[in-house]
């Protein structure tokens with residue numbers, strides 16, 4: 215196997231500069247970790263991991279000084295690490311360590327070590343590769359665990375006994391699945407079996423770190439692969455039990471419902487072909503989350519999941535809170551998409567009124583495209599003809615929505631009649647009547663009884679007010 219990587223110093227001149235500086239300083243140092251992995255995969259990043267024998271902080275300060283005196287170096291003396299940015303690069307330095315962990319905490323007991331010690335304590339063979347920056351063996355790949363071979367064979371495995379590697383830092387179980395998913399690699403059988411054995415140790419890891427890995431899995435090209443690994447390893451039962459609930463098929467006589475776990479994964483993959491947006495992907499994951507809670511069997515119609523859209527929307531904030539996902543606008547978007555995900559399907563019928571379409575436009579607002587994307591992804595029949603037919607139906611719905619949108623501009627529907635205007639017109643303070651009038655005007659617009667335009671809507675508001683025994687302060691606007 216070719217272990218000479220001197221060519222990288224010509225291909226990426228900054229690495230050449232780094233090697234020269236390292237040699238001038240005289241510290242033993244290596245490129246390592248994710249940077250080397252990605253470099254060998256032909257997708258070199260801009261984050262460079264460097265390990266040196268001795269103090270990582272002192273070495274970082276010396277390198278920065280030689281590159282540019284004005285660089286500000288962030289140092290973490292407690293951890294023996296330092297980092298700085300230079301041009302488009304982010305450099306992270308660490309002193310080679312020999313680590314042993316206390317089984318009951320994640321706090322490692324750290325001692326200075328050799329390069330070999332440092333490679334031993336890394337998570338996977340493909341992350342334990344180092345390339346020398348030193349004079350005597352510049353460009354040599356130091357690969358004690360066959361990481362290069364594993365990159366070629368597309369395998370994730372731990373350098374040492376996987377039970378020790380995972381027990382040292384249980385987050386690595388999720389990292390194994392994340393790398394397998396991102397890189398489309400297999401997890402070696404003994405490594406995977408160790409994940410199964412150690413799964414409950416995930417509970418000592420902070421939710422933030424778990425969710426960070428989960429989001430990276432979700433952002434892979436085929437996220438279903440990661441979820442299947444999470445499910446089969448048993449990790450999913452600890453980190454996201456609501457999703458596990460979706461799995462399974464129940465039958466009464468010959469009436470079965472589909473497996474909602476695999477359906478959800480298919481929807482997620484379908485949607486992931488169209489968008490990189492994490493939150494739309496979360497909407498796909500959660501769109502049917504309330505199916506287990508709403509499942510009923512009806513003798514006449516078979517299995518039903520009535521209200522799973524509304525109930526699912528209610529579950530979204532709880533799940534976000536538990537997973538420590540941000541509770542703001544993105545959560546509300548996911549919630550809205552879960553709530554509305556059945557609506558466009560209901561509009562596929564031929565005799566649908568403009569008013570039903572108008573209501574959807576109004577409720578979906580600027581998230582209509584996202585909603586339609588989710589609905590299209592939600593078609594997971596194995597029958598291609600059926601899929602084609604359903605998609606064509608959605609084209610029709612979208613066309614009609616477009617026409618109504620052009621006519622009524624409902625998407626940016628800020629009701630021309632605001633609460634302010636109602637209060638001003640009738641000389642009211644905030645009260646129940648203001649809400650009633652506002653709702654009546656909005657309903658009339660959505661029903662198509664009046665256009666969403668000021669003169670007509672204002673006139674209608676006056677009428678509604680009078681009906682409720684209110685007189686305008688002055689007749690004209």
Ligand code: CTP
Nearest residue numbers: 247248249263335336337338341342383385386
């Ligand atoms: N590492 C580890 N165990 C962890 C985290 C990291 O052994 N729990 C080691 C791995 O050798 C890894 C390196 O530290 O390659 C850098 O970690 P990190 O920056 O988190 O990941 P990368 O491998 O660089 O990958 P990415 O940047 O894609 O997350």
